[in-house]
Amino acid sequence: MTSAEPGPLVVGVDVGGSKVLAAEVTDGGEVVTTAVRVTPGRLVEAALVEDALGLAVADVARGRPVAAIGVAAAGFVDAAGERVMFAPHLPWREEPVRARLADRWGTLVLLDNDANCAARAELAHGAAKGATDAVVVTMGTGIGGAVVVGGQVQRGRNGMSGEFGHAQVVPDGQPCECGHRGCWEQYSSGNALVRLARARLGHEPTLLDELCGGDPARLTGPMITRAAEDGDLVARQAFASVGDWLGVGLANLVAALDPEVVVVGGGVSAAGDRLLEPARAALRRALVGAPYRVVPPVRRARYGPEAGAVGAALLAWAEIGRN
Numbered sequence: 128m129t130s131a132e133p134g135p136l137v138v139g140v141d142v143g144g145s146k147v148l149a150a151e152v153t154d155g156g157e158v159v160t161t162a163v164r165v166t167p168g169r170l171v172e173a174a175l176v177e178d179a180l181g182l183a184v185a186d187v188a189r190g191r192p193v194a195a196i197g198v199a200a201a202g203f204v205d206a207a208g209e210r211v212m213f214a215p216h217l218p219w220r221e222e223p224v225r226a227r228l229a230d231r232w233g234t235l236v237l238l239d240n241d242a243n244c245a246a247r248a249e250l251a252h253g254a255a256k257g258a259t260d261a262v263v264v265t266m267g268t269g270i271g272g273a274v275v276v277g278g279q280v281q282r283g284r285n286g287m288s289g290e291f292g293h294a295q296v297v298p299d300g301q302p303c304e305c306g307h308r309g310c311w312e313q314y315s316s317g318n319a320l321v322r323l324a325r326a327r328l329g330h331e332p333t334l335l336d337e338l339c340g341g342d343p344a345r346l347t348g349p350m351i352t353r354a355a356e357d358g359d360l361v362a363r364q365a366f367a368s369v370g371d372w373l374g375v376g377l378a379n380l381v382a383a384l385d386p387e388v389v390v391v392g393g394g395v396s397a398a399g400d401r402l403l404e405p406a407r408a409a410l411r412r413a414l415v416g417a418p419y420r421v422v423p424p425v426r427r428a429r430y431g432p433e434a435g436a437v438g439a440a441l442l443a444w445a446e447i448g449r450n
């Protein structure tokens with residue numbers, strides 16, 4: 128191949144509850160360009176979501192032939208990587224998404240869960256690079272996760288491992304969208320951050336009043352991040368609580384898995400040490416036998432909102448390498 132001849136174009140697409148993010152990704156995990164489309168929602172025909180995927184891919188491809196597409200879906204993907212079994216924020220229910228998209232686009236398509244894809248990206252080129260055993264937690268609206276053992280992302284017997292967010296940490300605790308109560312993500316997630324801060328609006332002075340225009344319903348995670356940076360006590364205490372609960376949950380995972388590193392990604396991780404310092408302290412406090420063992424470092428993910436798309440693209444690159 129000469130330098131004038133471009134290599135194959137591989138696109139990763141992350142399909143989340145609010146947006147579809149497509150990225151051209153090199154085999155070295157570098158993001159060349161991205162495009163974002165709005166996800167039509169979960170109460171629409173699945174074809175509309177697939178239209179949005181196609182448009183995002185076309186935005187990135189700009190007329191060039193696409194060699195392979197990796198799709199990271201915010202939902203349960205079966206062990207074969209063929210079907211999305213269930214996705215709380217998308218209309219896919221036991222849908223053969225991989226084959227349908229491959230037919231529709233006439234190209235190679237690979238499919239996996241978004242957190243598994245994020246873990247693949249961090250493992251190959253990010254904060255877990257070189258690790259044989261790792262835990263990856265993605266904190267956004269809820270908590271997603273993935274387990275790495277022996278250098279491989281573990282998908283479980285049915286493809287559904289790593290759903291840490293719905294481990295019960297408080298019996299009869301806060302109700303969760305999953306239908307259960309007291310799930311970890313009800314105490315440590317973007318949703319938890321907003322709920323904690325919202326409960327204090329109107330009761331004490333806080334910059335958040337102004338940021339949300341006096342309407343607690345309009346309060347968002349990024350507003351709380353901004354207020355915390357400006358020294359707002361309510362915002363800082365919300366992060367301290369969410370960070371503490373993060374560490375408590377991580378202590379359970381570390382007790383079970385003994386990883387060499389814990390990586391925290393997702394939107395909430397943009398707060399960096401404001402989230403991770405209380406998490407590290409709680410991990411040391413809550414982990415069994417902490418003084419007598421190696422407590423793994425808790426690192427912020429390298430890949431931000433692009434992690435799922437990068438990991439999905441790497442899955443597609445690996446498949447190209449096999450063919």
Ligand SMILES: [Zn+2]
Nearest residue numbers: 293303305310
């Ligand atoms: Zn739950």
